[in-house]
Amino acid sequence: MASSIAETPLKSRVAVSPARKAWLRFRRHPLAMLGLALFGAIVLLSLFAPIIDRYPPNQLALRDRFQAPSASHFLGTDRVGRDIWSRTLHGGQVSLLVGFSAALMAMSIGVILGAVSGYYGGLVDMLIMRFTDVVMTFPQVVIILTVATFVGQGITNVIVLIGLFSWPGTARLVRGQVLSLREEQFVKAARSLGARDSVIIFKHIMPSVIAPLLASLTFAINGAVLLEAGLSFLGVGIPLPTASWGNMLETARSLDVLQDGPWMWLPPAIMILLNVLSVNFIGDGLRDALDPKHII
Protein backbone atom coordinates (compact mmCIF):
# COMPACT_ATOMS: atom_id res chain seq x y z
CA MET A 1 0.00 0.00 0.00
CA ALA A 2 1.63 3.16 -1.15
CA SER A 3 -0.68 5.78 0.42
CA SER A 4 -0.52 6.42 4.10
CA ILE A 5 -1.63 9.12 6.44
CA ALA A 6 1.69 10.88 6.00
CA GLU A 7 1.15 11.06 2.26
CA THR A 8 -2.41 12.44 2.14
CA PRO A 9 -2.40 16.05 0.95
CA LEU A 10 -2.38 18.57 3.77
CA LYS A 11 -5.52 20.34 2.62
CA SER A 12 -7.85 17.38 3.05
CA ARG A 13 -6.52 16.72 6.53
CA VAL A 14 -7.31 20.14 7.91
CA ALA A 15 -10.51 20.37 9.90
CA VAL A 16 -13.12 22.71 8.47
CA SER A 17 -14.23 25.27 11.03
CA PRO A 18 -17.94 25.63 11.82
CA ALA A 19 -17.88 29.15 10.46
CA ARG A 20 -16.58 27.94 7.13
CA LYS A 21 -19.16 25.18 7.06
CA ALA A 22 -21.89 27.70 7.75
CA TRP A 23 -20.65 29.91 4.94
CA LEU A 24 -20.67 26.97 2.53
CA ARG A 25 -24.26 26.22 3.50
CA PHE A 26 -25.15 29.88 3.13
CA ARG A 27 -23.67 29.93 -0.34
CA ARG A 28 -26.12 27.29 -1.46
CA HIS A 29 -29.12 29.56 -1.00
CA PRO A 30 -29.61 31.59 -4.16
CA LEU A 31 -31.93 34.06 -2.47
CA ALA A 32 -29.51 34.66 0.39
CA MET A 33 -26.65 35.30 -2.02
CA LEU A 34 -28.84 37.64 -4.01
CA GLY A 35 -29.66 39.45 -0.79
CA LEU A 36 -25.99 39.71 0.09
CA ALA A 37 -25.15 41.12 -3.34
CA LEU A 38 -28.02 43.61 -3.22
CA PHE A 39 -27.22 44.74 0.29
CA GLY A 40 -23.56 45.02 -0.59
CA ALA A 41 -24.48 47.22 -3.54
CA ILE A 42 -26.60 49.48 -1.35
CA VAL A 43 -23.83 49.82 1.23
CA LEU A 44 -21.25 50.57 -1.46
CA LEU A 45 -23.47 53.20 -3.03
CA SER A 46 -23.90 54.89 0.33
CA LEU A 47 -20.21 54.70 1.18
CA PHE A 48 -19.17 56.25 -2.10
CA ALA A 49 -21.90 58.87 -2.01
CA PRO A 50 -19.56 61.85 -1.88
CA ILE A 51 -17.81 60.59 -4.99
CA ILE A 52 -20.73 59.57 -7.18
CA ASP A 53 -23.00 62.48 -6.56
CA ARG A 54 -22.94 65.44 -8.88
CA TYR A 55 -24.27 68.10 -6.56
CA PRO A 56 -23.93 68.51 -2.80
CA PRO A 57 -27.03 66.98 -1.19
CA ASN A 58 -28.11 70.10 0.67
CA GLN A 59 -27.42 72.65 -2.00
CA LEU A 60 -30.44 74.76 -2.87
CA ALA A 61 -31.09 75.70 -6.47
CA LEU A 62 -34.36 77.53 -6.45
CA ARG A 63 -34.34 78.12 -10.17
CA ASP A 64 -34.31 74.37 -10.81
CA ARG A 65 -36.85 73.25 -8.24
CA PHE A 66 -39.51 70.58 -8.78
CA GLN A 67 -37.83 69.27 -11.90
CA ALA A 68 -38.45 65.83 -13.30
CA PRO A 69 -35.44 63.55 -13.92
CA SER A 70 -33.23 64.94 -16.65
CA ALA A 71 -29.72 64.77 -18.00
CA SER A 72 -28.41 67.25 -15.49
CA HIS A 73 -30.26 65.82 -12.48
CA PHE A 74 -30.50 62.04 -12.70
CA LEU A 75 -33.50 61.79 -10.43
CA GLY A 76 -34.78 65.31 -10.60
CA THR A 77 -34.93 67.92 -7.90
CA ASP A 78 -37.12 68.52 -4.91
CA ARG A 79 -39.17 71.51 -3.87
CA VAL A 80 -36.16 73.73 -3.19
CA GLY A 81 -33.93 72.46 -5.94
CA ARG A 82 -31.84 69.89 -4.11
CA ASP A 83 -30.66 66.99 -6.27
CA ILE A 84 -32.59 63.80 -5.50
CA TRP A 85 -29.90 61.37 -6.65
CA SER A 86 -27.40 62.95 -4.31
CA ARG A 87 -29.85 63.07 -1.44
CA THR A 88 -30.81 59.45 -1.93
CA LEU A 89 -27.17 58.39 -1.71
CA HIS A 90 -26.32 60.53 1.30
CA GLY A 91 -29.63 59.65 2.86
CA GLY A 92 -28.59 56.05 2.57
CA GLN A 93 -25.50 56.82 4.61
CA VAL A 94 -27.61 58.32 7.36
CA SER A 95 -30.32 55.66 7.34
CA LEU A 96 -27.82 52.79 7.31
CA LEU A 97 -25.72 54.40 10.02
CA VAL A 98 -28.78 54.76 12.21
CA GLY A 99 -29.84 51.22 11.36
CA PHE A 100 -26.55 49.59 12.32
CA SER A 101 -25.86 51.66 15.40
CA ALA A 102 -29.33 51.37 16.86
CA ALA A 103 -29.45 47.63 16.16
CA LEU A 104 -26.05 47.14 17.80
CA MET A 105 -27.14 49.10 20.83
CA ALA A 106 -30.39 47.17 21.14
CA MET A 107 -28.61 43.85 20.78
CA SER A 108 -26.02 44.73 23.41
CA ILE A 109 -28.67 45.64 25.94
CA GLY A 110 -30.69 42.57 25.02
CA VAL A 111 -27.76 40.19 25.26
CA ILE A 112 -26.69 41.43 28.67
CA LEU A 113 -30.17 41.45 30.15
CA GLY A 114 -31.11 38.14 28.59
CA ALA A 115 -27.91 36.40 29.66
CA VAL A 116 -28.10 37.64 33.24
CA SER A 117 -31.77 36.77 33.42
CA GLY A 118 -31.34 33.29 32.00
CA TYR A 119 -28.21 32.39 33.92
CA TYR A 120 -29.15 33.52 37.41
CA GLY A 121 -32.82 32.70 37.32
CA GLY A 122 -34.96 33.22 40.38
CA LEU A 123 -35.77 36.74 41.52
CA VAL A 124 -33.38 38.40 39.07
CA ASP A 125 -34.99 36.53 36.21
CA MET A 126 -38.48 37.42 37.34
CA LEU A 127 -37.68 41.12 37.76
CA ILE A 128 -35.94 41.39 34.41
CA MET A 129 -38.71 39.52 32.64
CA ARG A 130 -41.46 41.67 34.14
CA PHE A 131 -39.46 44.74 33.14
CA THR A 132 -39.21 43.32 29.63
CA ASP A 133 -42.96 42.72 29.63
CA VAL A 134 -43.62 46.33 30.56
CA VAL A 135 -41.39 47.60 27.77
CA MET A 136 -42.95 45.19 25.30
CA THR A 137 -46.44 46.39 26.15
CA PHE A 138 -45.85 49.68 24.41
CA PRO A 139 -45.67 49.62 20.65
CA GLN A 140 -42.22 50.97 19.81
CA VAL A 141 -43.49 53.82 17.68
CA VAL A 142 -45.79 55.07 20.40
CA ILE A 143 -43.21 55.30 23.13
CA ILE A 144 -40.39 56.54 20.90
CA LEU A 145 -42.64 59.27 19.49
CA THR A 146 -43.52 60.43 22.99
CA VAL A 147 -39.95 60.59 24.20
CA ALA A 148 -38.78 62.12 20.95
CA THR A 149 -40.96 65.14 21.53
CA PHE A 150 -39.01 65.90 24.71
CA VAL A 151 -35.52 65.20 23.51
CA GLY A 152 -35.91 66.67 20.07
CA GLN A 153 -34.58 65.57 16.71
CA GLY A 154 -31.08 64.61 15.72
CA ILE A 155 -29.14 61.57 14.59
CA THR A 156 -27.79 60.62 18.03
CA ASN A 157 -31.19 61.02 19.63
CA VAL A 158 -32.80 58.80 17.03
CA ILE A 159 -30.14 56.11 17.40
CA VAL A 160 -30.37 56.08 21.19
CA LEU A 161 -34.16 56.11 21.24
CA ILE A 162 -34.49 53.25 18.79
CA GLY A 163 -31.77 51.29 20.58
CA LEU A 164 -33.39 51.85 23.97
CA PHE A 165 -36.71 50.37 22.95
CA SER A 166 -35.79 47.55 20.61
CA TRP A 167 -34.07 45.12 22.92
CA PRO A 168 -36.94 42.99 24.38
CA GLY A 169 -36.99 40.51 21.50
CA THR A 170 -33.26 39.83 21.76
CA ALA A 171 -33.42 39.61 25.54
CA ARG A 172 -36.06 36.90 25.39
CA LEU A 173 -34.16 35.00 22.71
CA VAL A 174 -30.89 35.07 24.62
CA ARG A 175 -32.60 34.18 27.88
CA GLY A 176 -34.21 31.13 26.28
CA GLN A 177 -30.91 29.92 24.88
CA VAL A 178 -28.99 30.53 28.10
CA LEU A 179 -31.66 28.73 30.11
CA SER A 180 -31.30 25.61 28.05
CA LEU A 181 -27.51 25.72 27.96
CA ARG A 182 -27.12 26.42 31.63
CA GLU A 183 -27.56 22.79 32.60
CA GLU A 184 -25.07 21.42 30.11
CA GLN A 185 -22.07 19.45 31.27
CA PHE A 186 -19.50 21.90 30.07
CA VAL A 187 -21.01 24.63 32.21
CA LYS A 188 -20.91 22.44 35.28
CA ALA A 189 -17.32 21.54 34.48
CA ALA A 190 -16.33 25.17 34.16
CA ARG A 191 -18.02 26.03 37.41
CA SER A 192 -16.38 23.18 39.27
CA LEU A 193 -13.02 24.42 38.02
CA GLY A 194 -13.79 27.73 39.70
CA ALA A 195 -14.53 29.93 36.70
CA ARG A 196 -16.24 33.23 37.48
CA ASP A 197 -19.83 33.63 36.39
CA SER A 198 -19.04 36.30 33.84
CA VAL A 199 -16.43 34.06 32.26
CA ILE A 200 -18.84 31.15 32.09
CA ILE A 201 -21.51 33.26 30.46
CA PHE A 202 -19.41 35.03 27.92
CA LYS A 203 -16.75 32.53 27.09
CA HIS A 204 -18.62 29.27 27.29
CA ILE A 205 -22.34 29.82 26.80
CA MET A 206 -22.35 32.75 24.41
CA PRO A 207 -20.61 31.04 21.46
CA SER A 208 -23.57 28.68 21.23
CA VAL A 209 -25.97 31.60 21.25
CA ILE A 210 -24.23 33.47 18.45
CA ALA A 211 -26.03 31.56 15.73
CA PRO A 212 -29.61 32.69 16.34
CA LEU A 213 -28.22 36.03 17.51
CA LEU A 214 -26.73 36.79 14.10
CA ALA A 215 -30.01 36.17 12.36
CA SER A 216 -31.70 38.31 15.00
CA LEU A 217 -29.20 41.09 14.29
CA THR A 218 -30.24 41.25 10.66
CA PHE A 219 -33.87 41.63 11.59
CA ALA A 220 -32.92 44.23 14.20
CA ILE A 221 -31.18 46.27 11.52
CA ASN A 222 -34.30 46.13 9.39
CA GLY A 223 -36.44 47.20 12.28
CA ALA A 224 -34.15 50.10 13.06
CA VAL A 225 -34.03 51.33 9.47
CA LEU A 226 -37.82 51.15 9.24
CA LEU A 227 -38.27 52.91 12.57
CA GLU A 228 -35.95 55.72 11.53
CA ALA A 229 -37.87 56.05 8.29
CA GLY A 230 -41.17 56.09 10.12
CA LEU A 231 -40.05 58.65 12.69
CA SER A 232 -38.59 60.94 10.04
CA PHE A 233 -41.77 60.48 8.02
CA LEU A 234 -43.76 61.85 10.94
CA GLY A 235 -41.32 64.69 11.38
CA VAL A 236 -39.55 63.68 14.60
CA GLY A 237 -36.56 61.83 13.24
CA ILE A 238 -33.62 63.17 11.33
CA PRO A 239 -34.00 66.91 10.94
CA LEU A 240 -33.85 68.60 7.58
CA PRO A 241 -31.77 69.64 5.72
CA THR A 242 -29.78 66.45 6.40
CA ALA A 243 -31.19 63.84 4.05
CA SER A 244 -32.39 60.46 5.21
CA TRP A 245 -34.65 58.04 3.37
CA GLY A 246 -37.36 58.70 5.90
CA ASN A 247 -37.46 62.44 5.74
CA MET A 248 -37.33 62.32 1.97
CA LEU A 249 -40.51 60.28 2.17
CA GLU A 250 -42.05 62.94 4.33
CA THR A 251 -42.55 65.08 1.27
CA ALA A 252 -45.00 62.45 0.05
CA ARG A 253 -47.38 63.42 2.81
CA SER A 254 -48.71 66.21 0.67
CA LEU A 255 -50.86 65.09 -2.18
CA ASP A 256 -49.26 67.30 -4.79
CA VAL A 257 -45.85 65.76 -4.30
CA LEU A 258 -47.35 62.29 -4.13
CA GLN A 259 -49.20 62.80 -7.37
CA ASP A 260 -47.11 65.15 -9.45
CA GLY A 261 -43.61 64.59 -8.16
CA PRO A 262 -43.13 60.81 -7.82
CA TRP A 263 -39.42 61.13 -8.51
CA MET A 264 -39.08 62.88 -5.15
CA TRP A 265 -40.26 60.02 -2.98
CA LEU A 266 -40.01 56.89 -5.14
CA PRO A 267 -36.19 56.59 -4.92
CA PRO A 268 -36.05 56.59 -1.10
CA ALA A 269 -39.12 54.35 -0.91
CA ILE A 270 -37.60 51.83 -3.31
CA MET A 271 -34.26 51.98 -1.52
CA ILE A 272 -35.93 51.23 1.81
CA LEU A 273 -37.85 48.37 0.25
CA LEU A 274 -34.75 46.88 -1.40
CA ASN A 275 -32.74 47.28 1.77
CA VAL A 276 -35.34 45.56 3.91
CA LEU A 277 -35.85 42.85 1.31
CA SER A 278 -32.17 42.06 0.89
CA VAL A 279 -31.58 41.98 4.64
CA ASN A 280 -34.54 39.63 5.01
CA PHE A 281 -33.01 37.30 2.41
CA ILE A 282 -29.69 37.39 4.24
CA GLY A 283 -31.38 36.76 7.58
CA ASP A 284 -33.28 33.79 6.22
CA GLY A 285 -30.14 32.36 4.68
CA LEU A 286 -28.27 32.86 7.95
CA ARG A 287 -30.97 31.09 9.89
CA ASP A 288 -30.73 28.08 7.62
CA ALA A 289 -26.96 28.12 7.39
CA LEU A 290 -26.42 28.29 11.12
CA ASP A 291 -29.10 25.80 12.10
CA PRO A 292 -29.19 22.95 9.62
CA LYS A 293 -32.11 21.31 11.39
CA HIS A 294 -34.34 23.88 9.72
CA ILE A 295 -36.29 22.05 7.05
CA ILE A 296 -37.04 24.98 4.76
Add this chain to the structure above:
Amino acid sequence: MQYFIRRLLINIPVLFAVTIVIYGLINLAPGDPIDFFVNEEVGISREDLSFLEEQFGLNEPVYIRYAKWIRNALRGDLGFRFKNGDDVAEVLVQRLQHTLILMGSALAIAIIGGVLLGVFVGLRQYSFWDFTLTGLSFIGISMPAFIAGIFGLYIFSVQLGWFPSGGMRTVGVPPNPFDLLYHLVLPAGTLAILQLATFMRYTRFSVLEVKQADYIRTAQAKGIKARLVTWRHTVRNAILPVVTIIGLSLPTLVAGALFTETIYSWPGMGSLFVDAVLVRDYPMVMGIMLVVALVVLLANLLTDFAYGMVDPRIRFE
Protein backbone atom coordinates in the same frame (compact mmCIF):
# COMPACT_ATOMS: atom_id res chain seq x y z
CA MET B 1 -58.64 27.00 35.71
CA GLN B 2 -55.55 27.67 37.79
CA TYR B 3 -53.64 28.47 34.64
CA PHE B 4 -56.10 31.16 33.64
CA ILE B 5 -56.04 32.77 37.06
CA ARG B 6 -52.28 32.72 37.11
CA ARG B 7 -52.07 34.47 33.73
CA LEU B 8 -54.51 37.10 34.92
CA LEU B 9 -52.61 37.72 38.16
CA ILE B 10 -49.25 38.11 36.44
CA ASN B 11 -50.63 40.87 34.27
CA ILE B 12 -51.89 43.03 37.10
CA PRO B 13 -48.48 44.21 38.38
CA VAL B 14 -47.45 44.70 34.77
CA LEU B 15 -50.45 46.94 34.23
CA PHE B 16 -49.60 48.83 37.38
CA ALA B 17 -45.99 49.29 36.31
CA VAL B 18 -47.19 50.42 32.89
CA THR B 19 -49.33 53.17 34.38
CA ILE B 20 -46.37 54.36 36.42
CA VAL B 21 -44.21 54.41 33.31
CA ILE B 22 -46.80 56.41 31.39
CA TYR B 23 -47.25 58.93 34.13
CA GLY B 24 -43.56 59.19 34.92
CA LEU B 25 -42.60 59.57 31.30
CA ILE B 26 -44.78 62.60 30.77
CA ASN B 27 -44.47 64.28 34.12
CA LEU B 28 -40.88 63.63 35.08
CA ALA B 29 -39.42 64.46 31.72
CA PRO B 30 -37.50 67.65 31.16
CA GLY B 31 -39.81 70.52 30.50
CA ASP B 32 -43.02 71.36 32.22
CA PRO B 33 -46.26 69.83 31.10
CA ILE B 34 -47.53 73.38 31.15
CA ASP B 35 -45.24 74.33 28.28
CA PHE B 36 -48.16 73.81 25.97
CA PHE B 37 -49.66 77.07 27.18
CA VAL B 38 -46.51 79.10 27.22
CA ASN B 39 -45.93 81.17 24.15
CA GLU B 40 -42.19 81.28 23.74
CA GLU B 41 -42.02 84.75 22.37
CA VAL B 42 -44.40 86.41 24.72
CA GLY B 43 -43.42 84.57 27.88
CA ILE B 44 -45.77 84.18 30.76
CA SER B 45 -46.24 86.12 34.00
CA ARG B 46 -45.67 84.59 37.41
CA GLU B 47 -49.34 84.93 38.31
CA ASP B 48 -50.61 83.31 35.14
CA LEU B 49 -48.15 80.46 35.62
CA SER B 50 -49.26 79.79 39.17
CA PHE B 51 -52.89 80.09 38.14
CA LEU B 52 -52.39 77.43 35.48
CA GLU B 53 -50.46 75.25 37.88
CA GLU B 54 -53.27 75.41 40.38
CA GLN B 55 -55.88 74.70 37.80
CA PHE B 56 -54.16 71.59 36.58
CA GLY B 57 -53.10 70.58 40.03
CA LEU B 58 -49.45 70.73 39.09
CA ASN B 59 -48.33 72.26 42.36
CA GLU B 60 -48.77 68.99 44.18
CA PRO B 61 -46.10 66.32 44.46
CA VAL B 62 -45.90 63.79 41.65
CA TYR B 63 -47.15 60.77 43.52
CA ILE B 64 -50.31 62.58 44.62
CA ARG B 65 -50.96 63.68 41.07
CA TYR B 66 -50.40 60.11 39.92
CA ALA B 67 -52.83 58.78 42.50
CA LYS B 68 -55.46 61.30 41.45
CA TRP B 69 -54.97 60.43 37.82
CA ILE B 70 -55.43 56.73 38.49
CA ARG B 71 -58.44 57.33 40.70
CA ASN B 72 -60.08 59.44 38.03
CA ALA B 73 -59.17 57.02 35.29
CA LEU B 74 -60.86 54.18 37.15
CA ARG B 75 -63.99 56.29 37.19
CA GLY B 76 -63.68 56.85 33.47
CA ASP B 77 -62.49 60.43 33.72
CA LEU B 78 -59.28 60.98 31.82
CA GLY B 79 -59.21 64.73 32.07
CA PHE B 80 -59.51 67.33 29.40
CA ARG B 81 -57.36 68.04 26.39
CA PHE B 82 -55.00 70.94 26.55
CA LYS B 83 -55.79 71.68 22.96
CA ASN B 84 -59.45 72.52 23.05
CA GLY B 85 -60.80 71.40 26.38
CA ASP B 86 -62.60 68.39 24.95
CA ASP B 87 -63.19 65.48 27.27
CA VAL B 88 -60.33 63.07 26.67
CA ALA B 89 -62.38 59.98 27.31
CA GLU B 90 -65.10 61.01 24.88
CA VAL B 91 -62.77 61.71 22.02
CA LEU B 92 -60.85 58.53 22.76
CA VAL B 93 -63.87 56.27 22.68
CA GLN B 94 -64.99 57.63 19.37
CA ARG B 95 -61.59 57.38 17.74
CA LEU B 96 -61.00 53.99 19.28
CA GLN B 97 -64.05 52.62 17.49
CA HIS B 98 -62.69 53.85 14.18
CA THR B 99 -59.30 52.35 14.82
CA LEU B 100 -60.84 49.06 15.88
CA ILE B 101 -62.70 48.89 12.59
CA LEU B 102 -59.44 49.41 10.73
CA MET B 103 -57.32 47.11 12.86
CA GLY B 104 -60.03 44.50 13.11
CA SER B 105 -60.44 44.28 9.36
CA ALA B 106 -56.70 44.16 8.79
CA LEU B 107 -56.26 41.44 11.40
CA ALA B 108 -59.15 39.43 9.97
CA ILE B 109 -57.70 39.62 6.45
CA ALA B 110 -54.26 38.71 7.73
CA ILE B 111 -55.37 35.76 9.85
CA ILE B 112 -57.80 34.22 7.40
CA GLY B 113 -55.66 34.84 4.34
CA GLY B 114 -52.40 34.01 6.04
CA VAL B 115 -53.42 30.79 7.74
CA LEU B 116 -55.37 29.45 4.76
CA LEU B 117 -52.56 30.21 2.34
CA GLY B 118 -49.98 28.86 4.76
CA VAL B 119 -51.78 25.56 5.14
CA PHE B 120 -52.41 25.36 1.39
CA VAL B 121 -48.77 25.93 0.59
CA GLY B 122 -47.43 23.81 3.45
CA LEU B 123 -49.29 20.79 2.21
CA ARG B 124 -47.83 21.26 -1.25
CA GLN B 125 -44.14 21.72 -0.63
CA TYR B 126 -41.95 22.28 -3.71
CA SER B 127 -44.96 22.91 -5.94
CA PHE B 128 -45.38 25.92 -8.20
CA TRP B 129 -47.68 27.52 -5.64
CA ASP B 130 -45.13 26.95 -2.91
CA PHE B 131 -42.36 28.77 -4.75
CA THR B 132 -44.52 31.62 -6.00
CA LEU B 133 -46.28 32.35 -2.74
CA THR B 134 -43.16 31.94 -0.63
CA GLY B 135 -41.35 34.30 -2.95
CA LEU B 136 -44.18 36.81 -2.71
CA SER B 137 -44.19 36.45 1.06
CA PHE B 138 -40.65 37.79 1.15
CA ILE B 139 -41.89 40.97 -0.45
CA GLY B 140 -44.81 40.96 1.94
CA ILE B 141 -42.68 40.88 5.06
CA SER B 142 -40.58 43.69 3.65
CA MET B 143 -43.54 46.01 3.30
CA PRO B 144 -44.57 47.35 6.67
CA ALA B 145 -47.64 49.52 6.94
CA PHE B 146 -46.12 52.80 6.05
CA ILE B 147 -44.29 51.67 2.92
CA ALA B 148 -47.21 49.59 1.72
CA GLY B 149 -49.53 52.46 2.56
CA ILE B 150 -47.71 55.01 0.44
CA PHE B 151 -47.36 52.64 -2.49
CA GLY B 152 -50.97 51.56 -2.15
CA LEU B 153 -52.16 55.13 -2.08
CA TYR B 154 -50.07 56.02 -5.11
CA ILE B 155 -50.95 53.01 -7.26
CA PHE B 156 -54.57 52.39 -6.40
CA SER B 157 -55.83 55.82 -5.59
CA VAL B 158 -53.72 58.41 -7.32
CA GLN B 159 -52.88 56.51 -10.49
CA LEU B 160 -55.72 54.05 -10.97
CA GLY B 161 -58.37 55.98 -9.10
CA TRP B 162 -60.06 52.81 -7.86
CA PHE B 163 -60.33 53.83 -4.22
CA PRO B 164 -60.55 57.12 -2.34
CA SER B 165 -57.39 58.69 -1.07
CA GLY B 166 -58.47 59.13 2.51
CA GLY B 167 -61.05 59.56 5.16
CA MET B 168 -63.74 57.23 6.38
CA ARG B 169 -66.71 58.58 4.53
CA THR B 170 -67.51 60.45 1.37
CA VAL B 171 -68.67 63.98 2.05
CA GLY B 172 -72.36 64.47 1.43
CA VAL B 173 -73.19 60.76 1.32
CA PRO B 174 -75.21 59.38 4.26
CA PRO B 175 -73.19 56.83 6.23
CA ASN B 176 -73.69 53.33 4.89
CA PRO B 177 -71.66 50.15 5.12
CA PHE B 178 -70.74 50.13 1.42
CA ASP B 179 -69.22 53.58 1.60
CA LEU B 180 -67.31 52.50 4.66
CA LEU B 181 -66.03 49.40 2.91
CA TYR B 182 -65.04 51.47 -0.10
CA HIS B 183 -62.91 53.65 2.15
CA LEU B 184 -61.66 50.71 4.18
CA VAL B 185 -60.15 48.61 1.39
CA LEU B 186 -56.88 50.46 0.91
CA PRO B 187 -55.98 51.25 4.53
CA ALA B 188 -56.94 47.81 5.86
CA GLY B 189 -55.41 46.06 2.86
CA THR B 190 -52.04 47.77 3.09
CA LEU B 191 -51.99 47.38 6.86
CA ALA B 192 -52.67 43.66 6.50
CA ILE B 193 -49.91 42.84 4.00
CA LEU B 194 -47.07 42.45 6.47
CA GLN B 195 -49.10 40.40 8.93
CA LEU B 196 -50.59 38.21 6.22
CA ALA B 197 -47.15 37.36 4.88
CA THR B 198 -45.84 36.70 8.39
CA PHE B 199 -48.76 34.43 9.31
CA MET B 200 -48.50 32.60 6.02
CA ARG B 201 -44.80 31.88 6.47
CA TYR B 202 -45.28 30.80 10.05
CA THR B 203 -48.21 28.53 9.29
CA ARG B 204 -46.35 27.00 6.37
CA PHE B 205 -43.32 26.32 8.52
CA SER B 206 -45.50 24.86 11.22
CA VAL B 207 -47.31 22.57 8.78
CA LEU B 208 -44.02 21.36 7.31
CA GLU B 209 -42.67 20.61 10.77
CA VAL B 210 -45.76 18.78 11.91
CA LYS B 211 -45.85 16.69 8.75
CA GLN B 212 -42.55 15.12 9.76
CA ALA B 213 -43.70 14.20 13.23
CA ASP B 214 -43.87 10.61 14.36
CA TYR B 215 -47.52 10.72 15.24
CA ILE B 216 -48.40 11.64 11.68
CA ARG B 217 -46.50 8.60 10.44
CA THR B 218 -48.31 6.49 12.99
CA ALA B 219 -51.65 7.80 11.81
CA GLN B 220 -50.73 7.05 8.22
CA ALA B 221 -49.45 3.61 9.16
CA LYS B 222 -52.70 2.91 10.93
CA GLY B 223 -54.38 3.35 7.60
CA ILE B 224 -56.35 6.47 8.39
CA LYS B 225 -57.50 8.20 5.23
CA ALA B 226 -55.06 10.82 4.01
CA ARG B 227 -57.60 13.59 4.19
CA LEU B 228 -58.43 12.86 7.83
CA VAL B 229 -54.75 12.75 8.72
CA THR B 230 -54.29 16.09 7.06
CA TRP B 231 -57.13 17.86 8.75
CA ARG B 232 -57.50 16.25 12.09
CA HIS B 233 -53.83 15.84 12.90
CA THR B 234 -51.53 17.92 10.75
CA VAL B 235 -53.49 21.11 10.48
CA ARG B 236 -54.85 21.08 13.98
CA ASN B 237 -51.38 20.80 15.51
CA ALA B 238 -49.85 23.23 13.07
CA ILE B 239 -52.25 25.99 14.06
CA LEU B 240 -51.05 26.01 17.69
CA PRO B 241 -47.91 28.13 17.33
CA VAL B 242 -49.79 30.47 15.02
CA VAL B 243 -52.06 31.43 17.92
CA THR B 244 -49.08 32.80 19.83
CA ILE B 245 -47.78 34.95 17.05
CA ILE B 246 -51.21 36.36 16.35
CA GLY B 247 -51.16 37.75 19.86
CA LEU B 248 -47.59 38.95 19.52
CA SER B 249 -48.45 40.80 16.34
CA LEU B 250 -50.90 43.11 18.04
CA PRO B 251 -48.44 45.81 19.12
CA THR B 252 -47.17 45.87 15.55
CA LEU B 253 -50.70 46.30 14.28
CA VAL B 254 -51.26 49.23 16.60
CA ALA B 255 -48.03 50.84 15.47
CA GLY B 256 -48.79 50.14 11.84
CA ALA B 257 -52.23 51.62 12.24
CA LEU B 258 -50.54 54.81 13.39
CA PHE B 259 -48.86 55.26 10.03
CA THR B 260 -51.79 53.98 7.99
CA GLU B 261 -54.15 56.42 9.69
CA THR B 262 -51.78 59.30 9.03
CA ILE B 263 -51.34 58.39 5.37
CA TYR B 264 -55.02 57.78 4.70
CA SER B 265 -56.38 60.45 7.05
CA TRP B 266 -58.34 57.80 8.88
CA PRO B 267 -59.83 59.46 11.99
CA GLY B 268 -58.63 56.94 14.49
CA MET B 269 -56.54 56.75 17.63
CA GLY B 270 -53.30 56.60 15.70
CA SER B 271 -53.73 59.92 13.92
CA LEU B 272 -55.09 61.37 17.16
CA PHE B 273 -51.96 60.26 18.97
CA VAL B 274 -49.64 61.73 16.35
CA ASP B 275 -51.47 65.05 16.48
CA ALA B 276 -51.56 65.16 20.27
CA VAL B 277 -47.95 64.17 20.80
CA LEU B 278 -46.62 66.69 18.31
CA VAL B 279 -48.38 69.59 20.07
CA ARG B 280 -47.64 68.17 23.54
CA ASP B 281 -51.27 67.72 24.49
CA TYR B 282 -50.34 65.62 27.50
CA PRO B 283 -53.70 64.59 28.96
CA MET B 284 -54.58 63.18 25.55
CA VAL B 285 -51.23 61.47 25.13
CA MET B 286 -51.49 59.81 28.55
CA GLY B 287 -55.02 58.72 27.86
CA ILE B 288 -54.10 57.13 24.56
CA MET B 289 -51.04 55.38 25.95
CA LEU B 290 -53.18 53.97 28.73
CA VAL B 291 -55.74 52.63 26.28
CA VAL B 292 -53.10 51.20 23.97
CA ALA B 293 -51.35 49.46 26.85
CA LEU B 294 -54.67 48.04 28.03
CA VAL B 295 -55.47 46.74 24.56
CA VAL B 296 -52.07 45.06 24.25
CA LEU B 297 -52.26 43.47 27.71
CA LEU B 298 -55.78 42.27 27.03
CA ALA B 299 -54.71 40.81 23.71
CA ASN B 300 -51.79 38.98 25.35
CA LEU B 301 -54.13 37.62 27.98
CA LEU B 302 -56.60 36.44 25.35
CA THR B 303 -53.79 34.80 23.41
CA ASP B 304 -52.61 33.00 26.54
CA PHE B 305 -56.15 31.82 27.20
CA ALA B 306 -56.67 30.72 23.61
CA TYR B 307 -53.39 28.84 23.69
CA GLY B 308 -54.39 27.18 26.92
CA MET B 309 -57.64 26.05 25.37
CA VAL B 310 -56.23 24.85 22.08
CA ASP B 311 -53.30 22.97 23.60
CA PRO B 312 -54.42 21.34 26.85
CA ARG B 313 -50.84 20.45 27.75
CA ILE B 314 -50.06 24.07 28.50
CA ARG B 315 -52.55 24.20 31.33
CA PHE B 316 -50.66 21.75 33.44
CA GLU B 317 -47.17 23.16 33.19
